[in-house]
Amino acid sequence: MRPLRYSINVTLDGCCHHEAGLVPDAESMEFxxxxxxxxxxxxxxxxTYEMMETAWRRPSSGTWPEWMQDWDVPFADTIDQAKKYVVxxxxxxxxxxxxxxGGDLKSSVEALKREPGEGLLVGGLALPLALAxxxxxxxxxxxxxxxxAGHGPTLLSGLRERIQLEQVSRRDFRSGAVAxxxxxxPATSLM
Numbered sequence: 001m002r003p004l005r006y007s008i009n010v011t012l013d014g015c016c017h018h019e020a021g022l023v024p025d026a027e028s029m030e031f032x033x034x035x036x037x038x039x040x041x042x043x044x045x046x047x048t049y050e051m052m053e054t055a056w057r058r059p060s061s062g063t064w065p066e067w068m069q070d071w072d073v074p075f076a077d078t079i080d081q082a083k084k085y086v087v088x089x090x091x092x093x094x095x096x097x098x099x100x101x102g103g104d105l106k107s108s109v110e111a112l113k114r115e116p117g118e119g120l121l122v123g124g125l126a127l128p129l130a131l132a133x134x135x136x137x138x139x140x141x142x143x144x145x146x147x148x149a150g151h152g153p154t155l156l157s158g159l160r161e162r163i164q165l166e167q168v169s170r171r172d173f174r175s176g177a178v179a180x181x182x183x184x185x186p187a188t189s190l191m
Contacts (some may be wrong), residue, residue: 002117003138004043004109006128007035009177010046012141016125018051021145022175026071028143031171031179033075036082040117043101043109046088048124053096056080083153085112085120087127106134119165125153133160139183140165146176 009021022028036042044052051062056079059065084098087105094100101108109131112120122128122137129136142155165182172178 001114002040002115003119004113004122004131004136005035005039005119005139005141006122006131006137007032008123008128008143008155009145011145011147011149013150014154015149017149020149020152021143021147022177024072025175026069027173027175028177029071029075031143031173033078035186036075036078036121038120039082039119040115041083041085041107041112041120042079043085043087043112043120043122043127045124045127046086046091047126049084049086049088049098052079052123057096063086075169080107105130106136109134109136125155125157127176129156129158132156132163135184137184139168139181141179142172143173143177143179 008016009018010016011020015021053084056076058076058080064073068076080096082097084094085101086094086096086098087101091100094124101112113136123130128137164185166185167180167182169181170178
């Protein structure tokens, strides 16, 4: 069974808005590129899918925009080519190597997890909250930014039940950010 990993940038005060942390640099973009390469597919809700497509879909000209740094290109190439599943009740269709994931969320994601492979990567806010409430996330990876945002959407806001986690890895970045990876502690271990 391939694991479902939730990876996201988060500020010290829990904000997950994509503009609230540090400006991406070569080291962080390499980190996110490798996270995607360790995954067979990306799983997004509508908002995250549309945001990522707007920023990272290769233009029809085939040339990446001038705003991209050289160190953005491997990330852009990787996400552009990645298989994507999109959970949405409002989109009628998707493209960009994507397909809509229909039906019951739990059953649909469990079916994806049963397929062979290295793993699935989920990002965003609303979809990961629903997946966490269903107990479907196998790993949580937070890149904690040394920033206090003071406002904005927060990590897993509205989670129905507490999830006990155990740390499995840590990586320090030159920028002061820290990538922390956790796995849920099985309920039987908490007794």
